[in-house]
Amino acid sequence: MIRFENVSKHFRKGTEVIRALDAVSIEVPQGALALVRGPSGSGKTTVINLAAGLARPTAGRITIAGETLNDLPPRKRTALRAQRVALVFQMFHLVPYLNALENVLLPTLASPSDDPLDRAKRLLEDLGLSHRASHFPAELSAGERQRCAVARALFNRPSVILADEPTGNLDAESAAHVLQAFDVARADGATVFLVSHQHLDAITPDKEFSLKNGVLQA
C-alpha cells in the first residue's frame, strides 16, 4: 500500500523556492497497479524518490508497505528498501562491471536470500535474458538492460515496486516486455507504482493519476 497525505516537496534555489510537489494526496491499495502521468518537470520523479525514502517531504505524510516514512530514521528507511520496496529507473542504473546475473544478485548485498543463484537465474529466464546472464551491461540492448534492472528489482519479492519512466528509453516491443513483468508482479500481490510521461498501452492500471507542475490534477 502507498499513501501520500498532503505531501509537498519544496527546493530552494538561491532566493527562489521551487515547488516540486504541492499538497499531493495519493492512495494505492496493496496489490494494485497505479500509473502517475505527467509531462517532464511535473514532479513524477520526486514522487518516486519520496516514496522510496530517498528524499524527505517538506510537508505531509507518506506511508508505504505499512511504514510511515516520516517517522523512520535513515537506517530503517534503508532496511525498508532492502526488504520490501524495489526501484526501477529510466536510466537502468546497472553496475557496469558486473554481468547481468551479478547485477540481479546485487540485492543480496543488502539482505540475504534463500537460494539466491537459483532465484536470479529464474528471474533472468522469466524475463527472456538467460542467454545474456554472463553479458555486461555495455553488451546488452536498452530493452535487455531494463529487463535486467526489473529482474534485480523483483529479486527480493518486494511488496512495493516503484518504477520511474521504466519504458522511457525503450522501443514498443521492449516496453511491452517490461510492463508485462510488472503485471506478473502485481498478480503475485505486489503494489506497482509507475510514473511515466506517456500513456502505457500494454497495461491497464487500477489507478491513474495526473501531475502537472507538482499539483495533482482532478
Added chain:
Amino acid sequence: MRNGLTLTRLILREVQRAKLNTALCLFTVMAATALLVAMVAIGRASVDATRIMMKQMGFNLLITPQDVDPARYQALDFQKGDMPEDYVQRLASSTALAQHFVGKLQKTTQVDGCTVVLTGVLPEVPKVGTQMQPMPTAFVIAEGEVKVAYAAARALGLQAGARMTIMGKTFVVNEILTEVGVIPEDIRIYAHLHDVQALLERPGRINAIDALACYCPVDVKDVVAALRQTVEGVLPDVNVQPYHSILLARQQQRVMVYRLELAALAIVMAGSAIAIWGLTYLNVRNRRREIGVLRALGVPDSRIAALFIGKILAYSLAGAIAGSALGTLAGNCFNVTGGSASFPPAVLAALIAATPLAATMFGLPPIVSGLLQEPTEVLEEGES
C-alpha cells in the same frame, strides 16, 4: 556466488574493470614504501659506516680519577691519583652510555735515554650482555711481552722479537705498532697491566679508563653532559673527559640521519596522502552512480564504504609488501656508504601492517564525501 554477491567478489570485479586506477594506487603505495625503506636502510648504513670509522679513530672518552688535573695529564704527568682496577667491570655492567672499556695504568719514564709512556693494559671489556668486536686500538698483550709504538721503537732501534729492559724487567717485543701521528700514542710502550702494576708497585690500581661512547639517544640535547651524568652515576669519584670532536661528530651524524629519516617519512607520507586521496576521490567520483544505486537497493552505507576500504586495504597491503622488497633491494643496490644497509625485520613488519591503515586514513575523506552525496541527484544522471 551460490550465496549471493559478496563484497570481496564486488571488489575483485571492480579491480578488474578499473585497472588503471588500481595500478596507480598500487604503484603509489609500492613507490612510497620502497622509497621509505631504501632511504632508511641507506641512512642506517651511513650510521653503521660512521660507527666503523669512528671506532677506527679510537676511544672518545677518557675516565680518570677525580683528583687528576687534566692539564697535568695532557702534559703526560700521570703521577697523581689512581683508582681500583674493578672500576672497569663496574662500568661495563652499568647502564652508562658507553660500550667499550680498557683500564690503563701509565707512567712517563725513561728507557735507554728516551722518554716513553709505559702503559699497562688489560684486554678490552665490552659492555656486559653485548657481543661487540673489540676496538682496533685495544690490545691483547701477554705478560712478559710489550708492543712498542712507532716513534719509541725508532728512537730505541727496536724490532719485533727483540728484548728490552724496562725499570729492571726484561720484556720481549711482540710488535712494533704503525705510526699514529700523535703524541703520546707514538711514544707508548704497551705491556700487560699486571706487569706494569708490579713495576710501579701499584697492584690492583689503574689511573685511566679509555671508553667508547657509541650509543646515545638522538633526543639527548647535551651528549657530553649526559655521558658524564651516567658515568658519574656509577663512579662518583672520577673525571669524565670527552674527546669532543670525535664524540660530537658521531652524535651529530646520528642525529642528522635520524632527522633525514623523519623528513623522508614526512615527505613520503604527504606525497602518498595526496596521491591516495586523489585516486580514491577519482574512484568515488567515477562510481557515484553505483553508490546511488546501492543505496537505492537498500545497501547500508557501512557496506558501501567497505567496498572502497576493502579495495584500499587490498592494494595497500600488496603495495607495502612489494615496496618493502623493492626498497630493501634498492637500499642494498644504491648503498654508497659502505655500511650494512639492513632494515630491522620487526620494523619492516610494522611498516607493512601500518601502511594499509595509513592508506585507509588518507582515502577515507573522499569515501565519506561520496556517501554524503544525495542519491536522488546522481540517479538522475546518464545511462548505464
